[in-house]
Amino acid sequence: xxxxxxxxxxxxxxxxxxxxxxxxxxxxxxxxxxxxxxxxxxxxxxxxxxxxxxxxxxxxxxxxxxxxxxxxxxxxxxxxxxxxxxxxxxxxxxxxxxxxxxxxxxxxxxxxxxxxxxxxxxxxxxxxxxxxxxxxxxxxxxxxxxxxxxxxxxxxxxxxxxxxxxxxxxxxxxxxxxxxxxxxxxxxxxxxxxxxxxxxxxxxxxxxxxxxxxxxxxxxxxxxxxxxxxxxxxxxxxxxxxxxxxxxxxxxxxxxxxxxxxxxxxxxxxxxxxxxxxxxxxxxxxxxxxxxxxxxxxxxxxxxxxxxxxxxxxxxxx
Numbered sequence: 001x002x003x004x005x006x007x008x009x010x011x012x013x014x015x016x017x018x019x020x021x022x023x024x025x026x027x028x029x030x031x032x033x034x035x036x037x038x039x040x041x042x043x044x045x046x047x048x049x050x051x052x053x054x055x056x057x058x059x060x061x062x063x064x065x066x067x068x069x070x071x072x073x074x075x076x077x078x079x080x081x082x083x084x085x086x087x088x089x090x091x092x093x094x095x096x097x098x099x100x101x102x103x104x105x106x107x108x109x110x111x112x113x114x115x116x117x118x119x120x121x122x123x124x125x126x127x128x129x130x131x132x133x134x135x136x137x138x139x140x141x142x143x144x145x146x147x148x149x150x151x152x153x154x155x156x157x158x159x160x161x162x163x164x165x166x167x168x169x170x171x172x173x174x175x176x177x178x179x180x181x182x183x184x185x186x187x188x189x190x191x192x193x194x195x196x197x198x199x200x201x202x203x204x205x206x207x208x209x210x211x212x213x214x215x216x217x218x219x220x221x222x223x224x225x226x227x228x229x230x231x232x233x234x235x236x237x238x239x240x241x242x243x244x245x246x247x248x249x250x251x252x253x254x255x256x257x258x259x260x261x262x263x264x265x266x267x268x269x270x271x272x273x274x275x276x277x278x279x280x281x282x283x284x285x286x287x288x289x290x291x292x293x294x295x296x297x298x299x300x301x302x303x304x305x306x307x308x309x310x311x312x313x314x315x316x317x318x
Contacts, residue, residue, distance in 0.1 A: 003233075004078045006030045006063065006111060007085030009042035011187045012126070012180070012225060014049060016082055019226050021054035030072060031085065032062045036092070037190050045187060063107025066114075073114040080233055081123040083111050086156075089191065090130060090277040093153035104156035105163070112167045122174040124232045125164050129181040129218070129245065129282045130154035139218075139285040142179070142241045151277035161241065168239035176232040181245030181284045184304065185222030186311040193252075194219070194305070197259050197267070198312050206270035213253030215274075216281045218245040221299035221307070231293035242293060245284025250301045258301060262309035 003020050007013040008029020020027045029046070033039040046058050061068040063085055087093070087103040108125065115123055132140045133148035149155040164175040188195045200207045228244040250258075256267050289295035299307070 001079040002026050002028070002076060004028045004030060004072070004076075004081045006081070006083045008058070009033060009046050010084065011189050012183055012222065012229075013082075013084045014045045014187060015185075015222050015226055016084065016229055017049055017056065018052065019230060021049070021052060021056055023230070026055040028057045028059055028072075028076060028078070030059045030061055033060065036087065041190070063110060064102055066110045069110040069114045070117070073118045073120070077118070078115075078120045079122070081111060081115055081120060082229065082233070083108065083123060083125045086126065088153070088189070090151040090153050091275055093151050093156070094277055097152035100152045100156045101159075104153075105159045108160045108163055112163060112173070115173065116167065116171045121172070122233070122236070123164075124176045124178065124229060125160060127161050127177045127179045127241070128154065128157045129179050129243070129284065130279075131158050131161065131179060132279075132282070134279050138281060139247065139283040140243065141285040142243055142288055150279065153277075165239050174236050175239045176237050177239075177241040178228065178232065179241065179243045179284075180225060181218040181220045181243065181282055183220050183222055183225050185308055188222075188308065194255070194259065194308060195312070197256060198263065198309055201259060201263055201265055201267045202312070202316070204265075204268070206268040207256070208270045208272050209252065209256070210272050210278065211252070211274040213256070214251055214280075215278065216249040216251045216283070217255075218247065218249050218282045218284050219255070219301050219304070220244065220246045220284075220297065221304040224297035224299055227297075228289060228293060228295045231295060235293075237292070240292065242289045242295075243284040243286050244289060244295065245282075245286055246297045246300065247284050247286045248300055249281060249283045255301065255305070258305040259309065262306045
């Protein structure tokens with residue numbers, strides 16, 4: 001099949017491209033290589049994918065540019081779209097809320113419209129555990145009310161979910177919305193906690209710890225996320241929302257301890273107050289994904305953190 005992967009040069013997107021190529025599909029990656037983090041990292045990732053020698057095409061473009069998106073869909077008949085491109089991160093969204101709405105919401109409209117106009121009926125869209133906000137009930141279930149977003153990023157992802165439902169209801173698109181829970185692994189974005197902490201601890205520099213270390217996250221290893229994403233491409237759902245998490249929480253202080261153990265080096269803690277937009281816990285109820293996708297995550301943090309640190313150390317010495 002012909003797959004379009006938006007954000008295909010990024011962390012999750014690049015892994016999705018590789019998995020699709022290894023499964024025998026033809027893949028187009030659409031990405032603007034923006035400077036949210038060093039574009040050179042994304043260019044190297046694209047070179048690595050191209051070196052696989054599989055039918056892979058990179059298209060440089062901006063989600064906000066409806067003309068560019070329409071030209072992309074006009075040039076190739078896509079069987080499915082995996083829409084992962086977005087401005088990510090809770091804290092950066094506090095500084096640029098309008099940009100997050102333009103990229104994430106308007107960009108998603110542009111993708112949905114182009115799919116509708118060209119007859120591409122199946123689209124898988126990345127959402128986020130951030131949509132749950134400060135949820136009193138744990139673990140978080142897809143049936144929980146989600147009207148209490150606490151960041152512009154979360155609000156933009158809520159809007160994307162609503163748009164996905166509209167395009168299913170009005171135009172008959174088959175839409176799966178995936179609420180990712182703190183994804184990590186090789187190629188993780190350098191601004192995210194596990195990568196940032198690993199780099200700073202390895203260099204002997206202080207790590208910023210917001211709060212007392214009791215905040216907890218459902219950290220999900222990239223290979224488990226890939227299993228969930230690919231499962232969505234193999235069935236029709238109409239419109240469904242799925243949590244993709246490890247369904248296991250780990251406290252921030254415990255996470256730091258795992259990184260210390262993997263590096264055999266102690267962290268220097270720079271204690272700071274909790275940040276606006278942060279939530280105390282994320283915790284996925286994955287029973288729906290287990291039932292409908294056959295999703296069964298395999299990599300707990302005790303295994304995944306050493307795997308990430310091993311990748312980090314190898315890349316650092318290249």
